[in-house]
Amino acid sequence: MRWLFDFLNSSIGKKVTVGLAGLLLCGFLLTHLAGNLILFAGQAKFNAYAEFLEKNPLLPALEIGLAALFLIHIIVTLYARWQNWQARPVSYEMTVSKGGRTWGSRTMTYTAFLLLGFIILHVATLKYGLATSFTEDEVFQRVMTFLKSPWMAGFYVLTMAGLGLHLSHGFESAFQTLGVNHPKYTPVIKAAGILFAVAVAGTFAVIPLWAYWQGGLK
């Protein structure tokens, strides 16, 4: 099994691990988004969906798997970043890009920390009800009460802009890392990455805006 250790510890192995976890997290984003869209179907339908999820016996296993994906994605990246930081002990006085980097790739670390902060806040408040004054048990009511605050709705929208930036680099980068680079498919993958980033982040961002304009529960 030495080969597996060598793989995980190698620079290519680390990026393959991060890329694969990232692509699986993209899959999670799609299922989460699909669930969110049920909000627009109204209180009864959304609460029924939430109940269906919570009563699912597979939920704890799925949650552990999801947490593991996030942790792998974060920890391996932090380790790689720490090595990268060490790889240039004396930094340049002047750095000018020749056009390789994009806004997405440039801001990966910042958007990553923004998303991490968001995830902690999001799970702590809406899932576990920490630091909130929810009197409602029902998820629909919680979401609407929570996003009534312009600060929270604004932070949610800002984070989704960060998510879009993160995905605009991450999606195509994962394919390159897995060795998928081909004159026929790479332009399609790049375009699909931008489309995925804009569509997913944009649709997610509609929810806090909508909830805010609803002004909480009528």
Added chain:
Amino acid sequence: MNLTLRVWRQKGPKEKGHFETYQVQDVTPEMSFFEALDKVNEELITAGREPIAFDHDCREGICGTCSLTINGQPHGPDEAATGCQLHLRAFKSGDTITIEPFRARAFPVIKDLVIDRSALDRVMTAGGFVSVNTGSAAEANSILVPKDKSDAAMDAAACIGCGACVAACPNASAMLFVSAKVSHFALLPQGKPERDRRVLAMQKQMDLEGFGNCSNESECEAVCPKEIKVCNIARMNREFLRAIFWSKE
């Protein structure tokens, strides 16, 4: 034209470096950038001061010896050119130009703008070769090589090993260099028998030398004087995954 040069001066590998400013008077746009540095050095020597140490050899963009980061860009602002191919016409009279060495832990500064790039040689020694002596040129049709493969191998083999990819990478990763070398062998029939052993050994040595991890920023491709493409990095990733998961190495 007149220029102000801010040059990184460092007495030795263990010394602390700093910038020094030099005025270059009455140079012409058709002069090469290195000729301007030569002029500064002649004046420094005449004045009894230590000249600026910088690496150069062919001065025609084929040897990969120059290692200057000029105004924040390895090899300077020209596209697909080395530092020695840069001319003063790329600047305006009165410009201030900042000159630093390529910076990476794996490329320690020896003096001023001269760096030690033997890390790249050690990566080559680890596996960047074909072990079998093939003798003199064989009959041309005895091993058939498709044109597109030979073109791609030649494009990869154009790498002159200057290290600008490492210098430009925000992570100081050497993936473009190593992937060009891996690709140039992996694409050709003569390189195929050792492809698994080669990619594993070269990747391992690359990590040991203390280069950073690639995060697909593509700055390497943008600065490469030989226009090596990042599709080579994807090929090296494939070669590596193949070697790790399918070979017996």
